[in-house]
Every structure is written in C-alpha cells, then in structure tokens.
Amino acid sequence: MNSKIRSYSRAQAAKVTNVNAETIRYYESCGLLQPPARSAGGQRIYIEEHLQRLIFIRRSRELGFTLKEIKDLISLSDSSDRSCSQVRDLSAVHLRSIKAKIRDLKKMEKTLADMIKQCDANTTPTCPIIGALTS
Amino acid sequence: MNSKIRSYSRAQAAKVTNVNAETIRYYESCGLLQPPARSAGGQRIYIEEHLQRLIFIRRSRELGFTLKEIKDLISLSDSSDRSCSQVRDLSAVHLRSIKAKIRDLKKMEKTLADMIKQCDANTTPTCPIIGALTS
DNA sequence: ATAAACCCTGTAGCAACTACAGGGTCAAGT
C-alpha cells in the first residue's frame, strides 16, 4: 500500500519554502522548477520534491549564484557521477566573482568615506564631494 | 568678441568622456543630461557643459550611486545654497548601503569558501556543497 | 557622386523578480 503524498498549493509552498508565490511560477517558467501536476481545475499541485528544489534554489540565491548557475548546479546534482569536481569548480568561479565584487565595493567605500570626511571638514562654499565628482 | 565654442558629436563625446554613445542618449532620455542643440539635420551637438556632466555621472556611477541619486546630486550641485550638508547626507546614506552590500558579500564569501574546503576534503560520493544546499 | 562613418528613432533584450488585470477555482460557512 502507498503512503499518502502530502501536496501543497502555491501559497502553501511559498510559505513553507520562504519563496514568494509569484517567484515560484517564475522559476517554473525558467525551467528551474519541474512543472507540477495540476488539479482538474488547472491549479498547480506541489509535492515535497518541489519544496526541496525551491529551498535549494533559495539557498543558492542567498549565496549569490545566478539562476543560470543554479540550473547547472541542479543538473550536476542530478547526474551524480564525477559531479563533485564540477560543482567545486562552478563554486570556485562564483567565489572569485564575489571576491571581485567585494574589492570593487571596498574601493567605493574608501573613496566615499574619504570624501565625506573632507565634506565634514569643509569651510568653503563648494561641497568637496561635488568638487571631486566635477573636477 | 566671443571665443569659438568647441562642439562634439555623440561619438566624440563618448570618446572624450568614456561613456558609451548609446548610454549618452539613455541619460538624456532619463533627464540626467540636458538635451543638446541639434544640427539642421537633427543631429545632437554637445558642448563642454555636456561633457562635464557626463564625466560627473560616470564618476558617480563608479562610486555606485544610482541614477536617481545622481539626479539629486546634480540638482544639489546646481542649487549652491546649503547643499553641502545634503550632499553629505545623501553620500552617507549611500555609503551605508555599500557597507551593507559588503557585509552580505562577505557572508556569502565565507560560507562558499567553507563549502569549497569541505568539497576538497570530500571522499564520499555526494558533493558536500550540493548536500549543504539540499539539506 | 558615392561610400564610409556616423547619426536618428523606436523598440527589444539582459537578470531576477514583482505586480497587476481580468478572469476561474476551491473550501468553508450558512
């Protein structure tokens, strides 16, 4: 005998996975989420499998992976053989891009902080921030 | 007697300011760049003033300011009175958002680096990165 | 005169959603 399969409406899936209900539909349209079964009236019926994938996507997004990268991660995780090194490489590439972003932002941060400091010390009628941007 | 005014085509302005020619048109459409005079044939004729503004916009973008923020900076820089503190405040708000982005990225960086380390040390058939995202 | 190089407008594409409009469906309460 089969055990009963727990199913979920879109709103329920959204609540459980902490992924916005509209976004769930969007992920399906991008091919990130398998299209679920439909009720007689045409409404989507999600099962645990979908929730797991949604959580996978959400976690990956929280780590800054693009949807394209996540798609690749998903297919790697499905094809179990030798995927470990490929997952590692994908992640390493992504890590480098994060480091690059941090570098860029730190440069902005420093420049801005310096400018604001000059602005604080300013006694002339012209704002040194505007000056620096205009020069 | 007037000195001659040096004028520039879009491509020339792009070259001098290091702003893409299409982007220059885009900035005009957003109200960031004053619409320049036109030739008899309808082509835009830029002068130094436009170049300066384009450089201002580019520098601000390099500091991560949004176009909306840049618009505000421009109107502050035009209305010279008491603008210094307002420019400072706008910049300080922006600086905070940069700091927040850095914090987020650093968290991602750490998590990812840890995962990759675990992946390197992995001897099981399942990639621990996939595992961590799936769990 | 004719070609190359540029310009014009308007529109569509990118990423990753989010927010409708204008319907249809479902479950609970009466």
Added chain:
DNA sequence: ACTTGACCCTGTAGTTGCTACAGGGTTTAT
C-alpha cells in the same frame, strides 16, 4: 445549495542601467 472570500490561472508590464539592433537619414571625404 449557495455565497463569500481566499486563492489560483494566464499573460503582460514594470523595475534598473544599460546595450543592441533595424531601418532609415546625415555628414564628410574623396
């Protein structure tokens, strides 16, 4: 059985900051 309200459906448009066309017109030089 019926109604209400909450949900769902599709398709489309908006967001940000560009970038890239298509299908023309203009300028400039030879």
